[in-house]
Amino acid sequence: MAHDATHAHDAIPAHDGHGQPGGIMRWLTTTNHKDIGSLYLWFAGTMFLVAGSFALVIRAELFQPGLQVVHPDFFNQMTTLHGLIMVFGVIMPAWAGFANWQIPLMIGAPDMAFPRMNNWGFWLLPVAGFLLLLGLFMPGGAAAGGWTMYPPLFVQGGISYDLTIFAIHILGASSIMGSINIITTVLNMRAPGMTLMKMPLFVWTWLITAYLLIATVPVLAGAVTMLLTDRHFDTHFFNPAGGGDPVMFQHIFWFFGHPEVYILILPAFGVVSQIIPTFARKPLFGYASMVYATASIAILSFIVWAHHMFTVGMPAAAQLFFMYSTMLIAVPTGVKVFNWVATMWKGSMTFETPMLFAIAFVCLFTIGGFSGLVCAMTPVDIQIHDTYYVVAHFHYVLVSGALFAIIAGVYYWLPKWTGHMYDEKLGKLHFWLSVISMNVTFFPMHFLGLAGMPRRYADYALQFAEFNMIASIGAFIFGFSQLIFLAVIIKAIRGGRKASDQVWEGAQGLEWTVPSPAPYHTFETAPVVK
Amino acid sequence: MASQTGGYYLPAPSHWPIVGSVALALMALGATFMMNGLGGGWVLWLGLAVLALMLFGWFGTVIGESVSGKHNKQVDQSFRWGMSWFIFSEVMFFGAFFGALFYMRVLAVPWLGSGDTMEQLWRGYTATWPTAGPGLAADGYKFTPMGAWGIPAINTLLLLTSGATVTWAHWGLKKSKRGQLILGLFLTVALGLSFLGLQAYEYVHAYRELGLTLGAGAYGATFFMLTGFHGFHVTVGTLMLIVILGRSIKGHFTAEHHFGFEGVAWYWHFVDVVWLGLFIFVYWLV
Ligand code: HEM
Ligand SMILES: [Cu+2]
Numbered sequence: 001m002a003h004d005a006t007h008a009h010d011a012i013p014a015h016d017g018h019g020q021p022g023g024i025m026r027w028l029t030t031t032n033h034k035d036i037g038s039l040y041l042w043f044a045g046t047m048f049l050v051a052g053s054f055a056l057v058i059r060a061e062l063f064q065p066g067l068q069v070v071h072p073d074f075f076n077q078m079t080t081l082h083g084l085i086m087v088f089g090v091i092m093p094a095w096a097g098f099a100n101w102q103i104p105l106m107i108g109a110p111d112m113a114f115p116r117m118n119n120w121g122f123w124l125l126p127v128a129g130f131l132l133l134l135g136l137f138m139p140g141g142a143a144a145g146g147w148t149m150y151p152p153l154f155v156q157g158g159i160s161y162d163l164t165i166f167a168i169h170i171l172g173a174s175s176i177m178g179s180i181n182i183i184t185t186v187l188n189m190r191a192p193g194m195t196l197m198k199m200p201l202f203v204w205t206w207l208i209t210a211y212l213l214i215a216t217v218p219v220l221a222g223a224v225t226m227l228l229t230d231r232h233f234d235t236h237f238f239n240p241a242g243g244g245d246p247v248m249f250q251h252i253f254w255f256f257g258h259p260e261v262y263i264l265i266l267p268a269f270g271v272v273s274q275i276i277p278t279f280a281r282k283p284l285f286g287y288a289s290m291v292y293a294t295a296s297i298a299i300l301s302f303i304v305w306a307h308h309m310f311t312v313g314m315p316a317a318a319q320l321f322f323m324y325s326t327m328l329i330a331v332p333t334g335v336k337v338f339n340w341v342a343t344m345w346k347g348s349m350t351f352e353t354p355m356l357f358a359i360a361f362v363c364l365f366t367i368g369g370f371s372g373l374v375c376a377m378t379p380v381d382i383q384i385h386d387t388y389y390v391v392a393h394f395h396y397v398l399v400s401g402a403l404f405a406i407i408a409g410v411y412y413w414l415p416k417w418t419g420h421m422y423d424e425k426l427g428k429l430h431f432w433l434s435v436i437s438m439n440v441t442f443f444p445m446h447f448l449g450l451a452g453m454p455r456r457y458a459d460y461a462l463q464f465a466e467f468n469m470i471a472s473i474g475a476f477i478f479g480f481s482q483l484i485f486l487a488v489i490i491k492a493i494r495g496g497r498k499a500s501d502q503v504w505e506g507a508q509g510l511e512w513t514v515p516s517p518a519p520y521h522t523f524e525t526a527p528v529v530k
Numbered sequence: 531m532a533s534q535t536g537g538y539y540l541p542a543p544s545h546w547p548i549v550g551s552v553a554l555a556l557m558a559l560g561a562t563f564m565m566n567g568l569g570g571g572w573v574l575w576l577g578l579a580v581l582a583l584m585l586f587g588w589f590g591t592v593i594g595e596s597v598s599g600k601h602n603k604q605v606d607q608s609f610r611w612g613m614s615w616f617i618f619s620e621v622m623f624f625g626a627f628f629g630a631l632f633y634m635r636v637l638a639v640p641w642l643g644s645g646d647t648m649e650q651l652w653r654g655y656t657a658t659w660p661t662a663g664p665g666l667a668a669d670g671y672k673f674t675p676m677g678a679w680g681i682p683a684i685n686t687l688l689l690l691t692s693g694a695t696v697t698w699a700h701w702g703l704k705k706s707k708r709g710q711l712i713l714g715l716f717l718t719v720a721l722g723l724s725f726l727g728l729q730a731y732e733y734v735h736a737y738r739e740l741g742l743t744l745g746a747g748a749y750g751a752t753f754f755m756l757t758g759f760h761g762f763h764v765t766v767g768t769l770m771l772i773v774i775l776g777r778s779i780k781g782h783f784t785a786e787h788h789f790g791f792e793g794v795a796w797y798w799h800f801v802d803v804v805w806l807g808l809f810i811f812v813y814w815l816v
Contacts, residue, residue: 020543021543025543025545026543028545028548029543029544029545029547029548030543031540031541031542031543031544109538110538110540111538111540113608113611113612114608114612115540115541116541116544116546116547116588117547119544119547119548120546120547120548120550120551123547123548123550123551124551124554126551127551127554127555127558130555131555131558131559158566159562159563159566159568162561162562162565162566163558163562166558166561166562167558169558170554170558173554176616176619179615180611180612180615180616180619181612183611183615184608184611184612184615187611188604188607188608188611189538189604189608214615214618214619214622215618215619215622216622217619217622218619218620218622218623218625218626219622219623219625219626219629221623221626222623222624222625222626222627222630223626225755226626226627226630226751226755229744229751229755231565232565233744234743234744234745235744235745235750235751235754235755236663236666236745236747236748236750236751237630237634237748237751239663239665240638240642240663240664240665241663241664241665241666241747242662242663242665242666242745242747242748242751243634243638243639243642243661243662243663243664243666243747243748243749244634244638244663244747244748244751245633245634245637245638245641248630248633248634248638251629251633252626252629252630255629
């Protein structure tokens, strides 16, 4: 340790890559925001393949009625792990990866505010992923209580349920550290002249996302801690015999859970707000209203949680309150959609892959928003709650919403990260296959849900057979299309047409003023923003 | 607020974070195996030891950097933001348990006493707080709630006084009066330790004489989880106070540059405020 300290002393004054350990130690010990950003993104990509293959197990089983591929209990493990890993192991780490790479570049900072804590925030994720997946090899298999972890089921399960609870704790610690780092970086490390209302929207959306994370993740930690003590330490938080209530878990969980879905989507709003102006060659329409809309979505997201619980038997006044507050969120969301469309209006648009994904985002996310409004109406939701309609809703906002924005962002900034243009032909192929198969997979789920097919079952009545078959075919095409994405990324890392500094003709902002690939250290002396 | 970025201290690569990750992995595995009766207690302790090593090494490094003058104004400002948001996250963590307390007291327990179904299940349950719940009551479970005006009131006084002594120490630091700084911190640590001692005594009393345990239904669960997590935070806060007491004796702090001190003081005040909430809602208003 003493040795290490002196070693650090040598390396610091130079402020550059000297004294950098090589090989695996570089990645284990790195304090560089670009290294850490890449780690986050690769982790998210890997977990995407893992959780994606779980989804294909689900769709294989649901290809036909009856039980043919897996045991129902294993099916439930797959839905649980698919949900948990996609939310906590794919979308959130991917956004953290973008934040790490882009925020310092976009605000002209030399790095993140707390580089060592930044490293820890990442290296907690593999631990949590390991604990989650370890459950598969435990007696009784992985946790099978759903990603929402409701008691009493989650109190009754076996050893892997404890592993899941600890995984959530560790993921929470990671999120809180990452968020503290992002907020501090944005508030304290901006280049001179970069006032708050000049910040790129991606930075704004992440600032607000980080606030949501710090406000809600500790609440989730509290909720799973109560699960743990109910499981092992004789408390009765969720047991009516002791004066507790299983519904209380749902309240606490969704107090976290609804802001969480905005945590997943706000950075997507940010990325799309960067991409559309670039390829429409016009400044973003209504910048200030975008900022205010983001903030109001964040505030409202704290008072709508019980729209996930319309069937638990709440008092009518509460049902009404949560119905109206939920519908209110559609207003700022509508402002955003309007602004994106208005930005494109009369723009000189070109349709490179990032723009294609961004446009698909605007259209398909809006479908998800509308189905959300349908769910928000209490009398309607009492019919469709826990059916495939809800599954359709949240996959429109999460797959064609959050995930498409992640993909769009990767295409958009890949030339800046690697220094090479990606293969536009393969990119377009990836886009068309994804956008078509995504709709083939999830659109029929609306019909299934309206017809009454419940979610989270390994089997179903014969009348649902056709739409399920169509959905499964779409899912397999979607899944395998993502291998093209992987190929495009690897190809761009290996080589390709040299990217210019600005990369895209219409691109504006500090990140396009540094060379491509962005050097290991950027903005060591702050740029001045006018 | 946007300020110069030149000269912002960026640390070299560090192995402490990954050591911390190993520690948490060991702790999670050890605890899981232990709770499921598979042994593994030693894995948990090993994890804790590695975590302690990591905290020592990491904070030691940061202190070294601070003392050698690497932290300029802007870095100091980062620490301030970081600590504030960390405390906010802690507030929300306690919020979850306060939320559970209010939900059970105001909603869940009265519902249990009024529902028709409950009339069938647990007839004659009088849903008044404090309660161990209808099922436990039907089984004859009895406990005495913790009174507010014995130890808890003394503990309130101890913590409030400790908030004053730490502020007095801060005044000493700002006026470069070393004696006042060290005495103030010493008193704060002593008050914190006394609080913990009394709290431990209260727990023993609750388990031995009052029948008040973690298993005492809604009241027992919220009582011990809230006061337990608070006690844990007092423990951490006291350890942090001991560290800055040591640093004060070594002369690490100057009147202008002492965020290490202030961060701990903020944390201590936060723990104090949480206690006031506990005193009112857990002890007093029963
Ligand atoms: C206009 C905006 C939105 C509205 C009005 C809305 C409304 C709703 C409602 C009422 C439900 C509960 C349905 C039920 O369980 O019966 C729901 C579920 C869900 N929503 Fe949304 N939503 C919106 C946007 C989003 C966004 C942006 C995301 C994520 C990016 C999202 C993710 C989810 C998820 C994951 C669930 C299901 C959770 C579960 O039960 O597993 N929603 N939504
Ligand atoms: Cu929601």
